[in-house]
Amino acid sequence: MVTTYYFLKNEIKKLSIKELAQVLQGKEGMLWVDLDAPLEAEEETVLVSLFDFHPLAIEDCQSGASEEGHLPKVEDFGDYLFVIFNPVENPNVGENQSSGRGVEIRTSHLSAFLSRRALVTHHYKPLRSIQYASQLLTKNPNALGRGPDFLFHIIIDDVVDNYTPLLDSLDEAVDRMEEEVFRSPGQRTMVKILSLKRNIQTIRRVAVYQREMLNRLSRGEFGLITSDEMIYYRNVYDHLVRMTDLADSYRDIVAGLLDAYLSVTSNNLNRVMKVLTIISTIFLPLSVITGFFGMNFQHIPGLNWEFGPLFATLFMIFVAVGMLWVFKRNKWL
Amino acid sequence: MVTTYYFLKNEIKKLSIKELAQVLQGKEGMLWVDLDAPLEAEEETVLVSLFDFHPLAIEDCQSGASEEGHLPKVEDFGDYLFVIFNPVENPNVGENQSSGRGVEIRTSHLSAFLSRRALVTHHYKPLRSIQYASQLLTKNPNALGRGPDFLFHIIIDDVVDNYTPLLDSLDEAVDRMEEEVFRSPGQRTMVKILSLKRNIQTIRRVAVYQREMLNRLSRGEFGLITSDEMIYYRNVYDHLVRMTDLADSYRDIVAGLLDAYLSVTSNNLNRVMKVLTIISTIFLPLSVITGFFGMNFQHIPGLNWEFGPLFATLFMIFVAVGMLWVFKRNKWL
Amino acid sequence: MVTTYYFLKNEIKKLSIKELAQVLQGKEGMLWVDLDAPLEAEEETVLVSLFDFHPLAIEDCQSGASEEGHLPKVEDFGDYLFVIFNPVENPNVGENQSSGRGVEIRTSHLSAFLSRRALVTHHYKPLRSIQYASQLLTKNPNALGRGPDFLFHIIIDDVVDNYTPLLDSLDEAVDRMEEEVFRSPGQRTMVKILSLKRNIQTIRRVAVYQREMLNRLSRGEFGLITSDEMIYYRNVYDHLVRMTDLADSYRDIVAGLLDAYLSVTSNNLNRVMKVLTIISTIFLPLSVITGFFGMNFQHIPGLNWEFGPLFATLFMIFVAVGMLWVFKRNKWL
Amino acid sequence: MVTTYYFLKNEIKKLSIKELAQVLQGKEGMLWVDLDAPLEAEEETVLVSLFDFHPLAIEDCQSGASEEGHLPKVEDFGDYLFVIFNPVENPNVGENQSSGRGVEIRTSHLSAFLSRRALVTHHYKPLRSIQYASQLLTKNPNALGRGPDFLFHIIIDDVVDNYTPLLDSLDEAVDRMEEEVFRSPGQRTMVKILSLKRNIQTIRRVAVYQREMLNRLSRGEFGLITSDEMIYYRNVYDHLVRMTDLADSYRDIVAGLLDAYLSVTSNNLNRVMKVLTIISTIFLPLSVITGFFGMNFQHIPGLNWEFGPLFATLFMIFVAVGMLWVFKRNKWL
C-alpha cells in the first residue's frame, strides 16, 4: 500500500500515484511517500519509475523481507540519502522471560530515502512510528513543511523511544533473575541467564550500529540534513548513547549473575558434602563399636555384665556428641 | 526557586526576576541564575522567555526529574554551552556495604547553560556544590567577576571533590571485603562482592563520561571558555583521571576477590573431602575386621583364645594408626 | 588452463594466448584472463611475459598452492591492483559437525590483478564464482564491457554470497549444540563446542580481513576503481559487515554454551552427590541399629520379646522416613 | 631544604636564596633549584615569589604530601613545563613476597618545573635520583651547562633505571610463585598470587602513564625540549616501553598461575576422591560378605566346615584384588 502526503501552503493532501507523478515534475511542496507492505508492482512504480533510486539501495530495501534483514546503515547517493533502521517488534520481550527459554528480541526493518523534497519510507510490517508520524501530520502539517529531514527525525526519534519499554522490561528481567539466582536457583536458571544475556547483546548491537549512524547524521557529514536539524539528530543520538550505556551495565550485571550462579551451585555442593561428612563421621565409628561387641569371641569383657548394653549405648552417644562438638569448634557445621 | 546573582563593579547583588529581565537588556555585568527545584512556570519564564534556550536543551534539563536522568554531556549551541553533570547523592555508600546487598550509588543531575555573560544552573535536588559556590560569592564577589566560566569551574570542581569521600568509602569497602573473603567467607559474601563491583562500575562510568567532557572543555574546543580558564578545567580533568584510575584498580582488586572467593570455597570443599576420606579409610576396614570375627563359622581361629579380643583390638589400632601414617606421609592431612 | 575473454563492440570472444598477446599491443577492448590451475609455463607466459606483473605479487599468487595460502590483501602497484581473496571450499561444514570433532573450514585462494583494461584471475582450485562469472558473460557480455572492475565486483560478490550457506550451517550447528548441551551433554560435547568455536573464529577472521580490504576498495582509495563502481564494492562490504556481525553473535552464543556446559556438568555432580548423601543418611544409621541388636551382650533388652524384630524393623522405617522428611523440608531432594 | 646549583662559565656554584633572586634578574647561566622536603615558607619564597609558577601547579606539587599523590603528567604553561613523575620507593618489594600478603609497591612523588634557564625540582622524600644528579654535577658541571632539559633527562632516566631492581624482584617472585603453585600449593598461595598480581598492575600503571608522558616529551610536542635532547627522552621512553612489555608478560604469567592453582586444587580433589572410591569399593563389599556369614540363619552352608573361615577370607581377598584389577585396567588408580 502506497500512501503519499503532500505539503503545500500549510496544507497536507493525500495524493494518488498519478498525482504523485505530476507533483514530482514540479518543484513545489514537500513529499512523504510511505510504502507499507508494498506489492512488487508498487515498489517498481514508486522506487524505480518515479524516483529512480539506485538498484542496490532497492535491493537492500527488499532484504527487509527476509528474516535477518539488514543491519542499520546510511549511504549517501548524492541526491538522496539511503537509511536503514531496525525498529523492535516485540518490546515486551522481558515479560515472558520467566517462562522457559524466553522470547528472542526480533528487529524489524525500516528503509528510507531522504532527498531535498521528499522522504520515501519502505517497510513490510506495520510500524507504530509510521502511524505516529502520519497522525502527527494531520494535527501539525508543518512537521512535513519544515522539510523531509525534520519529518524523518520525528520517525526515528519515535523508533528509538519505542526501545524504552524494551529496556525497562530487560531491567525487570535482570532484577527477577537476580532474585532467582540468590533465592531459588534451579535447573533452568542457567538457560534463562544465557537467554537474557543474548537479548541484551542483541539490543546492544542494534543500538551501537544506530548510534554510529546517528553520530554521522548529526555531525553534518551529509549535506542533505540542514544544520538546524542536526541538533535534533544529535538528540536521537543522545538517546542511543544512553541505551548502549544501559545495555552495557545490564551486560555487566548478567555476567556477574553467571558467576553468582556458579558460586551458589558450588556452595550447595559444599553444604551437601558437609552433611555427608557429618553422617559418616558419626555413624561409621558407631558401626565399628557395635561390630566390636558383635564379635564372637568368648572372652570379650562385659558381655555378661548387666549394664553392658547401657554402657555401650552411653559410650556410643559420648562418641557421637564428642564428634559433633569437634565439628562445631572447627566451624564445619 | 530562582536565585539570581548579579556582579557589577566588584559587588554582588541578588536580583528579582523582573530586575533580571532588565539587566539582560543591558550589556554590563556578570550573571548567575540558579534554578533550585524550579516550578514549571519558573522554568518557562527563565529558560524560555528570558534566555530563549533551545527546546531540546530544556527537555534534557527536565529529564533530570526522572530517576535515570541523563548522562553527562556538553553541547555547543553557538551563543551558549549546555552542560549536564552528574553529582553523587550518597557519598557514604560504602559504609552501609556490610549490611546485606549494600546501597546502590545514585547520581543526581545538574544542568548548566554557560554564555559570555551568564551562567544558568538548573537542578531538582539541593546540591552542596551550588551552596558552596553561593557562599563563596558572598566572601569573594570576584569569583563571578572573572566570568561565568570561572564560576562554573568552581562548581564542577566541588562536584568532583565530592566524589572523594565516595571513593574513600569504596576503598574501605574493598578492604573489608578482602578481610571477609579470606577470614570468614559466608553465604552472602558473593552477593556483597557483586554489589561492590556494581558500585565501582557505576562510579567508573560516571567518571569516564565526565572525564571525556572535561577533556573537551579543557582542550579549547569551545570558544566560550577562555584560554586562561582552560587550565582550571584541566585541573578538574586531572582529578577525574585520578578517579577513573582508582576505579580501575578497585575493579581489578574486586575481580581478584571473586577469584579468591571461589578458590576459598573450593579449598573448603577439599578440606571436607579429606576429613571424609580419612574417616572412611580408618573405619571401613575396622568394620570389616569386627565383621570377620562376627561371622558364625565354628572354626574361626582364636575365638576361644583368652587374649583374642585384646589381640583384635590391638590389630584394629595398628591398622588405624598405619593408615594415618600413610596419609601423613602423603601429605593428605 | 588459461581462458581469455575479450570484449569488443558488445561481443565476447575467447582468445588464444597468441591472440591475447596481439590484443595487448592494441588499446581497444576489455580483457578477462582466468588462470585455472595453471602450469608453471602458463604462469610464466601470462603473468611475467605478457603482463609483466611484479615478481612479489606473482610469488604471492603462487603461495596459494601451499595449504596455508595467504591472507586477504590488496596492494596498489600503480598500473594495477593486486588482490587476494579467500573463498571457502566446503560451505556445508556445519552439517558434519555432529559427527566427531567436526570438519574444519578450509579457505581457498583467489588472486586477481586489476588494471584499466584487464582483469587477470589466478587460482589453483576450480571456483564456483569464476564459473558463475564466465556463464554470466555468455548471457550478458556487457558485464565485462562495463570494465574489469565491474566484472571483478561480480566475482567477489559471488564469493561472499557463497559464505552464506556456510553461515547458515554454522547457525544450525549452534542450535544443535545448544540442544545437546541442555538435553544430553556427553563426553564429546566439549570437543564439539571447541571445534565449532574454532570454525567460527576462522570464518570471522576471513570476513574481517576481507571487510577491511573492501572498505579500502569502496572508499575510493584506489584510482583504478571508478566512483560509479565504488557503490557496488560498498555493497559487498555491507555483506561482510553482516557476516562479521553474525560471526560475533555466534561467538558470544558459543562462549555462553561453554559456560552452560560446565554448569550442566557441575549440576550433574550436585545431583549425584545428593543421591549419595541420601543413601548414606538413611542406611548408615540403620546399619548401626542392626549392629546394636547384633551385639553379643546377654542383657540387651527385648531380645527375647516376641515382637522385638517387628519393633526394630518399625524403628528402622521410622528413622528412614524421618530422615527423608527432614531432607524434603530442607529442599535437598 | 632548598639547594640551588648555578652554572656559569663551566663552573657550578651553590647559591643562597638571596643570590638566586639576583641571578634570576639577570639573563646568564643555567639554574637547578631542588626543594627537598621544603617548609611551606620555602615553597612560598621559591615557587611563588621568585619563579611565580601557576597556583594549580603548586597545588599539584603539594599533593605529593598526601599518601596517594598525583598521577604522572606533563603540562605546558608556555614559559615552563610542569611535570610530575612517580619514582618507586621500595624497589626490593618482591623479596619479602614470600612472607604473608607481601609488601605493596608504593610510589613517591617528584614534581619538576622546566624552563629555558632553570629546572626546579620538588619532592617531600629524599630521592636517590636527585642525589645522583647532584653528585654528577660536581664531576661534570656541563650536565647543567647543556641546559635544564638535559639535566632533567638525567634525573628521570635514573628514576626509570631504579625501576629495574623492582622488575627483577618481581621476576624472581613470579618464578618462586610458579615453583610454589606446582610443588606445594597451600592455603596462602592464592593470597600471594593476588598480591603479586596487584603489584604488577601497579608497576604497569605507573609505567604506562610515564610512557605516554615521555612519548609526548620525545615527540617534539613541547618547544622547551630542544630537538637535540629529544633523542635522550626517546631513550627513556624506550626503557618504559620495555618495562610495560615486561609487566604485560608477568601479568600473563600470573594469570596463568591463577588458572594453574585452581587446576592443581581440583586435581588434588580428584586424587582424594579416587582414594575414597577405592576404599569404598573394596571394603563395602567385604563388609557385606562378613555380614552374610554373620547372619543368624541356622542353615547357612559351610558354617560348620573346617575350612569355612579360610575360604571366606580367600574369597574376600579375591574380591578385593579383582576390584583393584578392574580399577587398574580403567586407569582409575
Next chain:
Amino acid sequence: MVTTYYFLKNEIKKLSIKELAQVLQGKEGMLWVDLDAPLEAEEETVLVSLFDFHPLAIEDCQSGASEEGHLPKVEDFGDYLFVIFNPVENPNVGENQSSGRGVEIRTSHLSAFLSRRALVTHHYKPLRSIQYASQLLTKNPNALGRGPDFLFHIIIDDVVDNYTPLLDSLDEAVDRMEEEVFRSPGQRTMVKILSLKRNIQTIRRVAVYQREMLNRLSRGEFGLITSDEMIYYRNVYDHLVRMTDLADSYRDIVAGLLDAYLSVTSNNLNRVMKVLTIISTIFLPLSVITGFFGMNFQHIPGLNWEFGPLFATLFMIFVAVGMLWVFKRNKWL
C-alpha cells in the same frame, strides 16, 4: 670480528678496516659492514670513529649482550636509520615441548644502521640470516649494488622466514597437546599448556613489534628507503601479519585447550563420583539386610527355615539389580 663488503662496478671486495676508512672518505660504491661478536675496540673503531653513530644507538646495540636485550624498534637519526630486530635462536622449540616444562623461546639481537651508502649490522651471536646474505653476495653482487636498503630487506626477510619452522613446531605442539588433553590428560598437562601458551605469547609479541616496525618502514615514513624498495618491505610486513594471525589463532586454540582440560578433569571427577554412588547404593542396603538377620533376636522369622539363607541371598540380589536398573533408567551409569 668485522667483515666489510664493498660493492664497486659490479664487484664485491672485502675490505680491511683501514681500507674502509679510505672508502668512507670517497663517495663511490656501497658498503656492508658486519660486526659479528665484535670486541669493544672494534665497536669503538667502527661505530664511533669511522661512522660516528649516536652514543644512545650504540648503547642500544650493546644492550644485545644482556639476556633480555632490546625490543624491536626503528629510529630515524636523519643521516641513517637505526633498527633493532629480534631473530629467534632455537626454532625447534616446539619439538622438546613434550618433555617436562618445555623450552622457552629465546630471541636474539640484531642491530643495524642503514644509511644511503652503507649498512652496518651488529650482533653478538652468529646469525644464519647474516651468513645467508653474505653467501648471496658472492653469487649476486648486485644485491648490495641495489643499495643497502635492498640488502637489509634480504636479511630481515630471511630473519622472518626463520620464524616459520618455529611456528610449524608450535603448530605440531598445539596438535600434540590437543591429543594429550582429550586422550590422556595427566598431572603435567596443565604445566605444558601454560608453557606452550607462554611461548605463543612470546612469539606473538616479537611478531607484533616487528610488524609495526615494518609497517612504518614500508609506508614511506623514512626517506632512506626508496619507494622501489618499499614494496619489498611490504612483503616482509605481510609475512609478519600472517605470523601474528597464526599466533592469534594458536592462542585461541590453547585458551580452548585450557577450558577443555578443566572440563575433562571435572568429567573425571563426575565419573569417579558415579562409581562411588553406585557402590554405596548397592552395598549399604545389602549391609543393612545382612545386619538385620545378624541381630540376636530370638524371634526373627525364617532363621530356622531351611531356605532362609537362599531367600536372603536372592532378596539381596533382587535389591542390587533393582537399584542398578533404576540407575540405568536415570542415565546415571
